[in-house]
Amino acid sequence: MTEPAAPGQPGPHDASPNRVSRRQLLGLFGAGAAGAAVGAAAGAGVAVAATGADAGTGAAAAAYPFHGAHQAGIVTPAQDRLHFATFDVSTTLDRDGLVGLLQDWTDAAARLAQGLEVSEDGAVGGSDYAPPADTGEALGLPASGLTITFGFGPTLFEAGGIDRFGIAARRPAELTALPRFQGDALQPERGGGDLCIQACADDPQVAVHAIRNLSRIAFGRASLRWSQLGFGRTSSTSTSQQTPRNLFGFKDGTANVKAEETKDVAEHVWVAASDEPAWLAGGSYLVARRIRMIIENWDRVQLGEQEMLVGRSKGSGAPLSGGTEFTEPDFEAEGPTGTPLIDPASHVRLAHPTGNGGARMLRRGYNFVDGNDELGRLDAGLFFLSFQRSPEQFITVQRSLAADGLNEYLKHVGSAIFAVPGGIRPGEHVGQALFA
Structure with missing residues (x-):
């Protein structure tokens, strides 16, 4: 598990060469010493490139290691902001060109995660007669807890029966388009993609900057297919975090897999070395679903009915069978009239592992509000993201949710699946084992 910088470590104004903020880097460019400073930081192999105070908020700014056994942005404590993007690889790109793109993305992402610019020249250090590199x-x-996570879609391996990059035989058997689920109203322009990048940070401008610059690096080699901004995480991925609320006003992700539950993470999230294919060991499968919430209808539903549909108290998050938020639901408990306290069609009951063969996922979803539709309703909802050892875990739970009473207020409009390679070691590029 990746860990943030410890409080009290040197900030961007300290003398240590292992702490280089974007603001310091700009000053170094002016002094003509940027290359030396960046080289010193990279040579030290530091995981934290910028900690200290954000000039605008005074909040601590953590930086997470980019390199490791697993990609960051999965069990990393969920940040507050998201920019998720998918890309289609150019039909003119060959295998070497694809590897070159992944190398360039990896190099840039490693710098961005440290709080640096995408290259040493950056925004103002290059020629006045050429576009800036950043x-x-x-x-x-500051780095603002930025994590960048890469994934490979099914069409990267084979599209229209064509093996563009000589990797079709290495496609994971489980990496196929998700089946159609009851209630799906999928829009083709909001699904699929050869590649994906998930950028999470505690500053929206930092997350957007990452996707913008990685898209720019891909110009001529891969084009943006669709993207999604998110705010207000809807799940906790660490026991150190409080449970957030979704746009229905309920606490979301109470029973989510947490990073500290290492045995559960190993069982339910990471692809094991004994799984197939071997190149994906240490990785995971990512499911992305854009779920429109019909919040205007929801806002007219009585509190008691809202709680019955969810299966939890709206205030405390406790299951309706009693206790506190983290009390295990008792699906056998009955009320005075002999009816179950937790409705059999409630979201909590249908999604619970006991009714799904023990299936669990690590969720990293975000709220979104993208203006309004032609009827004046908010285009708002949940951008659902989950990581699991096998896509079958998600499929099992989603099929159970076909009977969910909440479906009256939900519309699934976007869907995609990706294989997320394992961690990246210094000197490697993302997915290097796939091309070995």
Whole structure:
């Protein structure tokens, strides 16, 4: 599990060469010493490139290691903001070109996660007669807990029966388009993709800057297919975090797999070395679903009915069978009239592992509000993200939710699945084992 910088470590104004913020880097560029400073930081192999105070908020700014046994942004404590993007690889790109893109993305992402610009020249250090190497909107901002996670879609391996990159035989057997689920109203422009990048941070500008610059690096090699901004995480991935609320106003992700539950993470999240294919060991499968919430209808539902549909108290998050938020639901408990305290069609009951063969997932979803539709309703909802050892875990639970009473207020409009390679070691690029 990746860990944030410890409080009290040197900040961006300390003398240590192992702490280089974007603001310091800008000053170094002006002094003509940027290359030396960056080289010193990289040579030290530091995991934290910028900690200390954000000039605008005074909040601590953590930086998570980019390299490790697993990619960051999975069990990392969920940040507050998201920019998720998928890409289609150019039909003119060959295998070497794809590897080159992944190398360039890896190099840039490793720098961005440290709170640096995408290259040493950056936004202002290059020629006055050439476009800057970095777009510059994150100058002066700390790393803000940025994590960048890469994934490979089914069409990267084979599209229309064509093995574009000579990797079709290495496609994981489980990496196929998700089946159609009851209630799906999928929009083709909000699904699929050869590649995906998940950028999470505690500053929206930092997350957007990452996707913007990685998209720019891909120009001519891969084009943006669709993307999604998210705010207000809807799940906790660490026991150190409080349970957040979704746009229905309920606590979400109470029973989520937590990073500290290492045995459960190993069982339910990471692809094991004994699984197939071997190149995906240490990785995971990512499911992305854009779920529109019909919140105007929901807002007219009585509190008691809302709680019955969810199966939890709206205030405390406790199951309706009693106790506190983290009390295990008692699905056998009955009320005075002999009816179950937790409705059999409630979301909590249908999604619970006991009714799904023990299936669990690690969720990292986010709220979204993308303006309004033609009827004046908010285009708002949940951008659902889950990581699991096998896509079958998600499929099993989603099929159970076909009877969910909440479906009256939900519409699934976007869907995608990706294989997320294992961690990246220094000197490697993401997915290197796939091309070995």
